[in-house]
Amino acid sequence: MAFEYKRLNKTTKIILTLLLIAGCIVLTYMLDKGIIGTSYTVRIVRISVIYALIGVSMNLVNGFTGVFSLGQAGFMAIGAYTVGVLTIPLASRPNVYYLVPISEKIQDLVMPFGVALIIGGIFAAIFAALIGTPVLRLKSDYLAIATLGFSEIVRAIIANNQMWPITNGSLGLKSIPTFPSLFIPVIISTVGIAFMVLLIKSSYGRAFKAIREDEVAAEAMGINLFKHKGLSFIISAFFAGVGGGLLAAHLTAIDSNQFKIMVTYELLLIIVLGGLGSVTGTVLSSFMICSGKELLRWFDLPHSIGTWKIPIFRPGLRMVIFSLLLMTVVLFWRRGLMGRKEFSWDGIYNFLRRWPWRVRRLIRGDYSKKQEEVTPNA
Amino acid sequence: MDQVTLFQNLVTGVSLGSAYALIAIGYTMVYGILRLINFAHGDIFMMAGYFTIFAVSSFGMPWYITILFVTVVTVILGVTIEKVAYRPLRESPRMSIMISAIGVSYLLVNSATYLFTGLPRAFPQLGFLQKVYHIGDVSAPIVTFITPVVTIVILFVLLYLVNFTKIGMAMRAVSKDFEAARLMGIEINKIISITFVIGCSLAAISAILYFSPRPMVFPFSGFMPGLKCFVAAVLGGIGNIPGAVIGGFIIGLAETFLVGIFPQLTGYSDAFTFVLLIVMLLFRPTGLLGEKIAEKV
Numbered sequence: 001m002a003f004e005y006k007r008l009n010k011t012t013k014i015i016l017t018l019l020l021i022a023g024c025i026v027l028t029y030m031l032d033k034g035i036i037g038t039s040y041t042v043r044i045v046r047i048s049v050i051y052a053l054i055g056v057s058m059n060l061v062n063g064f065t066g067v068f069s070l071g072q073a074g075f076m077a078i079g080a081y082t083v084g085v086l087t088i089p090l091a092s093r094p095n096v097y098y099l100v101p102i103s104e105k106i107q108d109l110v111m112p113f114g115v116a117l118i119i120g121g122i123f124a125a126i127f128a129a130l131i132g133t134p135v136l137r138l139k140s141d142y143l144a145i146a147t148l149g150f151s152e153i154v155r156a157i158i159a160n161n162q163m164w165p166i167t168n169g170s171l172g173l174k175s176i177p178t179f180p181s182l183f184i185p186v187i188i189s190t191v192g193i194a195f196m197v198l199l200i201k202s203s204y205g206r207a208f209k210a211i212r213e214d215e216v217a218a219e220a221m222g223i224n225l226f227k228h229k230g231l232s233f234i235i236s237a238f239f240a241g242v243g244g245g246l247l248a249a250h251l252t253a254i255d256s257n258q259f260k261i262m263v264t265y266e267l268l269l270i271i272v273l274g275g276l277g278s279v280t281g282t283v284l285s286s287f288m289i290c291s292g293k294e295l296l297r298w299f300d301l302p303h304s305i306g307t308w309k310i311p312i313f314r315p316g317l318r319m320v321i322f323s324l325l326l327m328t329v330v331l332f333w334r335r336g337l338m339g340r341k342e343f344s345w346d347g348i349y350n351f352l353r354r355w356p357w358r359v360r361r362l363i364r365g366d367y368s369k370k371q372e373e374v375t376p377n378a
Numbered sequence: 379m380d381q382v383t384l385f386q387n388l389v390t391g392v393s394l395g396s397a398y399a400l401i402a403i404g405y406t407m408v409y410g411i412l413r414l415i416n417f418a419h420g421d422i423f424m425m426a427g428y429f430t431i432f433a434v435s436s437f438g439m440p441w442y443i444t445i446l447f448v449t450v451v452t453v454i455l456g457v458t459i460e461k462v463a464y465r466p467l468r469e470s471p472r473m474s475i476m477i478s479a480i481g482v483s484y485l486l487v488n489s490a491t492y493l494f495t496g497l498p499r500a501f502p503q504l505g506f507l508q509k510v511y512h513i514g515d516v517s518a519p520i521v522t523f524i525t526p527v528v529t530i531v532i533l534f535v536l537l538y539l540v541n542f543t544k545i546g547m548a549m550r551a552v553s554k555d556f557e558a559a560r561l562m563g564i565e566i567n568k569i570i571s572i573t574f575v576i577g578c579s580l581a582a583i584s585a586i587l588y589f590s591p592r593p594m595v596f597p598f599s600g601f602m603p604g605l606k607c608f609v610a611a612v613l614g615g616i617g618n619i620p621g622a623v624i625g626g627f628i629i630g631l632a633e634t635f636l637v638g639i640f641p642q643l644t645g646y647s648d649a650f651t652f653v654l655l656i657v658m659l660l661f662r663p664t665g666l667l668g669e670k671i672a673e674k675v
Contacts, residue, residue: 062473066473068473068476070480134656134659134660135656137660138659138663140472140473140476141414141415141472141476142612142659142663144415144476145415145605145608145609145612145655146652146655146656146659148605149605149609149649149651149652149655149656150652152605152648152649152652153648153649153652153653156645156646156648156649157645157646157649159645160645160646161642161645260598261601262484262487265480265483265484268477268480269484272477276473314492315492315495316488316491316492316493316495316496317492319488319491319492320485320488320489320492322488323481323484323485323488323489324485326481326484326485327463327478327481327482327485330463330467330474330477330478330481331462331463331466331467331478334470334474
C-alpha cells in the first residue's frame with residue numbers, strides 16, 4: 001500500500017497557526033517574567049532569535065539569490081557600532097571613552113534604541129550599496145573573497161587610530177543599554193523575518209530564485225541581474241545591520257574582535273544546517289546551534305573518571321565538535337534540515353502519519369523503496 | 379625616506395613577497411585544476427608553522443630534518459583534506475565545495491586552538507636561519523636573504539615540471555578540460571593529488587621561511603596571509619604560476635612600502651590588499667598574465 005499524502009483543511013491550519021502564535025507569545029511572556037527557565041535560558045533565546053534574523057538575511061543572498069557573499073560580519077559590525085555609539089547614556093560616556101574623548105559632534109547625541117537600530121541598518125545598507133556596485137559584478141568565488149575582504153576592512157577601520165573618537169578603537173564600547181524585555185528582540189526579529197518572507201514570495205523573490213537557478217537563463221527572461229542581486233544584497237545587509245544592533249544591546253559590550261570572519265563562518269554553519277534556501281530551516285537551526293553551543297560547554301570543562309583526568313576535555317573541544325558537525329552536514333547531508341522546503345502544517349501532519357505507516361511496512365517486511373509516497377504537486 | 383631605509387624596506391618586501399609567492403602558487407595550481415578556492419590553504423600553512431615548533435621544541439630535530447619532516451606531515455594533511463573533503467563533492471555545485479573548503483578552514487583553526495591553545499607560541503631558532511647578517515647598513519636575518527633565492531629556484535623547477543614532463547602535460551590537460559582529459563585516459567584523481575602535494579609542500583617551506591623572522595605562531599596567523607596570497611594569485615592571473623610569483627612580490631612590496639612611507643596607515647595595510655583586488659578585478663579580471671576565457675553557457 002502506497003503512502004497517501006493528505007492535506008489538512010484550511011480552518012484546521014488557521015487554528016493551528018493561531019495556536020502556535022499564541023503559544024510563542026505565552027512562552028515568551030513566561031520566560032520574560034521568569035515563570036519558566038532562568039536568566040540563562042532567556043539569554044539563549046535572545047541570542048537565538050538574533051542569529052535567526054541575521055541567518056535569514058544571509059540566506060536571502062546565499063540561499064535564495066545564489067550569490068555567495070561572506071560579508072555578513074562586516075554589516076553586523078556596522079549595525080552594532082551605530083547602535084552602541086548612539087545609545088550609550090550620556091552619563092556613562094566619559095567612562096567608556098576614557099582614553100580618547102568622544103568626538104564633539106556626537107557627544108550629546110543619544111537616540112532611542114529603535115531609531116538607532118534603524119539607522120544602524122541603513123548605514124549597513126548604504127555600505128552594501130557602495131561596495132555592491134563593484135563587487136556584484138564579480139563571479140562566484142571572486143565575490144566570496146571580495147566580500148570577505150570588505151568585512152575585514154570594516155573591522156580594520158573600526159579599530160583604527162583615526163576612528164578612536166567615535167568607535168573607541170580597540171577598547172570597544174561598553175555600557176550599551178540592554179533590552180527591557182525579551183519581547184523586543186523577539187518582535188523585531190519576527191518582523192524582519194516576516195518582511196524577508198514576503199519579499200521572497202513576491203515577484204522579486206521569484207526573480208531571485210531564477211537568478212539562483214541559472215543566471216544566463218534568468219537574464220534571457222528579462223530579469224535585470226544587477227538590480228535584483230543588488231536589491232537582495234542591500235536588504236540582506238540592512239537586516240544584518242539590524243541584527244548586529246540587537247547583538248550589541250544583547251551583549252552590552254562590543255569590540256571589533258567580535259566581528260571576525262569566524263562569525264560569518266558560524267552563520268554559514270547555521271544556514272547550511274538549516275538548508276540553503278529555507279527560512280524556517282534557518283530559524284530552526286539557529287535555535288539548535290545557539291542552544292547547542294551553550295549545552296556543549298560541558299565538553300570544554302575538565303572531567304575525570306575516578307582520579308583519572310580524561311585528557312581530551314579542555315577548552316576548545318566544543319568548537320572542534322561544531323566544525324566536525326559542519327563538515328558532516330556538508331559531506332553527507334547536503335540538504336540540511338529542510339533543504340529548500342519550508343515548514344508547513346501539511347508537511348508535519350504527513351511526517352507524523354508516515355511513521356506508523358513505515359513501522360507497519362517494516363513489520364510486513366515490505367522493503368520496496370519505490371512507491372514509498374505519493375506526493376501531489378505542491 | 380633615506381637610502382638605508384629604502385633598501386631595508388626593499389629587502390623585507392622582497393622577502394615577504396617571496397614567501398607570499400610560494401603560498402600563492404599553491405592557490406593558483408589548485409584553482410587552475412579544480413576551479414576551487416582552497417580556503418583551507420592558509421590554515422594548512424599555519425599548521426605547518428605549528429609542526430615546525432613541535433619538530434624543534436618537542437623532538438629536538440636539527441634544521442634539515444625539520445624541513446623534511448614538516449614538508450611530509452603538511453603534505454599528508456593536505457592530501458587527506460583533498461581526499462576526505464573535496465573528492466566526494468567533485469560532481470556537486472561550486473557552492474557546496476566552496477562551503478566544504480570553508481568548513482575545513484574552520485575545522486583547522488578550531489583544532490589548532492584546541493590542540494595548541496589559543497595563546498601564541500614562540501617560533502624556534504632554526505639553525506643558521508635567524509642569524510642577523512649585514513650588507514652595508516642594511517641588516518636582516520639570513521632567512522630574509524635566502525627566501526627570494528628559494529622562491530626563484532622553486533619557480534624554475536615548477537616551470538620545468540609543468541611544461542616539459544609528462545605529469546605537467548597531464549596537469550595542463552586537466553586544467554584545460556576536465557572531462558576531455560579523463561577521456562584521454564588521464565587519471566584525474568592522481569593528478570589532483572599531485573597538485574595538492576606540490577601546493578602543500580610549498581606551503582610548508584613557505585611557513586618555515588615566513589615564520590622564521592617573526593616571533594609567534596597562533597591559530598589565526600594563517601588567515602590573513604592566506605587571503606593575501608589568494609589576492610596575489612588573482613593579481614598575477616589565476617592558474618598561472620609565474621603570475622602568482624609576480625603577484626606575491628607585488629603584494630609583499632606594496633604592503634612593506636605602504637607601512638614604510640605612511641606609518642599612520644599601518645592599520646589599513648590589510649585593507650589595501652583588498653582594494654588592490656577589487657581594482658584589479660574591475661579593470662583586468664584575468665590578471666596580469668592570465669588568458670582570456672570566454673564564458674560558456
